[in-house]
Amino acid sequence: MTRAESDPGSRTGGASHSGRDADAVVRIRDVWMTFPGKTRDKDVHVLEGVHAEVRNGEFVCIVGPSGCGKSTLLNIVAGFIPPTAGQVTVEGKLVTRPDARRIFVFQENGVFPWLTVAQNVGFGLQRREPTERDRIVHHYIEMVGLTGFERAFPRELSGGMRQRVEIARALAAQPSIIYMDEPFGALDYLTRLKMRADLIRIWQEERKTILFVTHDIEEAVQLADRVLVMTRRPATIKEEIRIDLPRPRDIDSPDYLRVRDRIFDAMGIDRTTGRIGDGSTLDEKSVVPGL
Amino acid sequence: MSSAAPLARGKSQRRLERYVLPSLVGLLFLCVWDALVRISGSDLFPKPIEVARGIGELAEKGLLHKYIVASLFRVTWGFTLAMAVGIPLGLFMGWFKWAFQALNPMIQVLRPISPIAWIPVAILWFGVSDAAPIFLIFLASVFPIAVSAAAAVANIQPVYVRAARNFELSRFDLFRRVIVPATLPQIITGLRIALGIAWLVVVAAEMIAVSSGLGFLIIDARNAGKRYDLVVAGMVMIGLIGLGLDLLVRRMERMDVVRWGYHNQ
Numbered sequence: 001m002t003r004a005e006s007d008p009g010s011r012t013g014g015a016s017h018s019g020r021d022a023d024a025v026v027r028i029r030d031v032w033m034t035f036p037g038k039t040r041d042k043d044v045h046v047l048e049g050v051h052a053e054v055r056n057g058e059f060v061c062i063v064g065p066s067g068c069g070k071s072t073l074l075n076i077v078a079g080f081i082p083p084t085a086g087q088v089t090v091e092g093k094l095v096t097r098p099d100a101r102r103i104f105v106f107q108e109n110g111v112f113p114w115l116t117v118a119q120n121v122g123f124g125l126q127r128r129e130p131t132e133r134d135r136i137v138h139h140y141i142e143m144v145g146l147t148g149f150e151r152a153f154p155r156e157l158s159g160g161m162r163q164r165v166e167i168a169r170a171l172a173a174q175p176s177i178i179y180m181d182e183p184f185g186a187l188d189y190l191t192r193l194k195m196r197a198d199l200i201r202i203w204q205e206e207r208k209t210i211l212f213v214t215h216d217i218e219e220a221v222q223l224a225d226r227v228l229v230m231t232r233r234p235a236t237i238k239e240e241i242r243i244d245l246p247r248p249r250d251i252d253s254p255d256y257l258r259v260r261d262r263i264f265d266a267m268g269i270d271r272t273t274g275r276i277g278d279g280s281t282l283d284e285k286s287v288v289p290g291l
Numbered sequence: 292m293s294s295a296a297p298l299a300r301g302k303s304q305r306r307l308e309r310y311v312l313p314s315l316v317g318l319l320f321l322c323v324w325d326a327l328v329r330i331s332g333s334d335l336f337p338k339p340i341e342v343a344r345g346i347g348e349l350a351e352k353g354l355l356h357k358y359i360v361a362s363l364f365r366v367t368w369g370f371t372l373a374m375a376v377g378i379p380l381g382l383f384m385g386w387f388k389w390a391f392q393a394l395n396p397m398i399q400v401l402r403p404i405s406p407i408a409w410i411p412v413a414i415l416w417f418g419v420s421d422a423a424p425i426f427l428i429f430l431a432s433v434f435p436i437a438v439s440a441a442a443a444v445a446n447i448q449p450v451y452v453r454a455a456r457n458f459e460l461s462r463f464d465l466f467r468r469v470i471v472p473a474t475l476p477q478i479i480t481g482l483r484i485a486l487g488i489a490w491l492v493v494v495a496a497e498m499i500a501v502s503s504g505l506g507f508l509i510i511d512a513r514n515a516g517k518r519y520d521l522v523v524a525g526m527v528m529i530g531l532i533g534l535g536l537d538l539l540v541r542r543m544e545r546m547d548v549v550r551w552g553y554h555n556q
Contacts, residue, residue, distance in 0.1 A: 099457075104453070
């Protein structure tokens with residue numbers, strides 16, 4: 001049997017069972033996003049009526065073709081940009097701007113290059129008293145495996161280590177939710193595998209809610225409790241796939257491959273040619289203005 | 292070991308390129324200079340050795356020390372004022388688009404006016420005193436400082452500002468903990484350029500507006516007795532001190548908090 005089940009109800013948002021989910025901490029309700037073009041008919045419609053919810057402690061991945069607007073969606077959820085229409089609530093409150101209780105992890109170069117590893121990790125802890133701050137900083141540096149590099153500057157670290165610094169900085173602020181925007185996208189394959197395994201271990205220790213955007217289907221299947229599959233632009237969430245496989249997940253197991261193929265199918269991708277249903281390929285992205 | 296030899300050669304080759312070659316070029320320059328003076332038979336233009344003696348003479352009389360201090364004093368004041376005005380002005384213009392729109396055209400009109408052209412105005416306003424060259428140095432260096440600070444703010448990686456907003460920094464903390472350190476490398480580069488200009492300007496200003504300093508030394512040595520050995524001695528000192536000032540700012544560029552901002556090191 002396949003343990004991945006599709007939840008078509010999510011397509012209709014408010015009326016579905018997930019729309020009534022009492023545990024949801026993040027509720028995305030009918031979010032539309034249009035970036036203005038030079039003329040009205042050149043407006044870029046990025047998101048069209050996105051509905052989604054994330055439960056407390058859940059690890060949710062949003063996957064979709066490059067340039068589909070998943071990153072835009074995450075930026076709206078985090079409060080960096082206001083949606084054209086619709087609303088996002090977190091813990092019952094309308095999101096209007098970024099909040100220190102929800103930390104965003106950027107794709108790359110999000111750490112401050114003028115601060116050491118320890119100073120970066122402690123960035124959000126300025127109001128704590130120094131000994132407490134040091135304790136927290138030390139704890140999270142250890143958790144991400146950077147002990148010994150406290151006094152190093154980001155330029156002295158590899159790309160993977162810099163992402164670890166940023167993850168530690170996010171964790172140290174002790175947020176309830178972490179938003180991750182393709183945080184491993186710029187890393188090489190082996191580093192990415194290692195980072196995923198470590199992220200899962202950290203998530204299991206910390207039990208934070210994580211909303212993770214990626215274009216990498218394998219990554220989503222390895223990480224997520226639930227995968228939200230987005231369509232091409234103008235994007236909406238086309239399908240929701242629950243993944244009940246035990247962790248750590250073997251990327252060769254038949255169950256894993258079955259889930260992966262479900263997502264390929266949901267995105268309408270031909271697995272040998274990379275073509276999407278209508279004949280175009282994933283790489284044919286156009287740049288979204290503003291992001 | 293066979294691998295050690297090329298490594299060692301690499302090191303000595305680097306030393307050769309770094310110190311030995313420039314020294315040879317300097318020596319060659321002095322030889323050509325000396326030869327040209329001898330060939331021309333000029334009795335006014337000094338040979339290198341006469342310039343060295345001239346420097347010795349100035350040092351002995353205490354003039355060298357006095358004039359260097361006078362010039363550096365003016366540069367220090369003019370440049371400090373230029374930093375105090377230029378850096379905040381530039382940051383302000385970089386952060387608020389409207390401020391840039393409002394002020395930039397004015398700056399671009401003032402900037403190409405040579406500081407030398409301001410000398411009569413400076414004398415009119417400040418008389419023959421230290422204030423005149425200080426004003427000129429200020430004018431010459433404030434614009435490059437402000438323009439580079441404005442550009443530095445405009446070039447801040449948006450991700451730094453977004454991360455700071457995510458941590459809900461106050462406006463003051465955003466400025467202190469993100470804007471300032473993020474712009475510092477480019478501001479220092481602007482300071483280096485401006486300090487070079489300031490050093491050029493102090494010499495010109497001292498020739499006209501005051502009666503001390505290295506610029507005055509040059510014009511005075513010529514007017515008082517056609518002492519071209521002292522004229523060139525003054526020039527040599529200006530060059531050496533200018534080099535020293537540049538090295539000083541370059542040292543700042545190697546500080547840990549700014550090193551990330553310079554890509555080719």
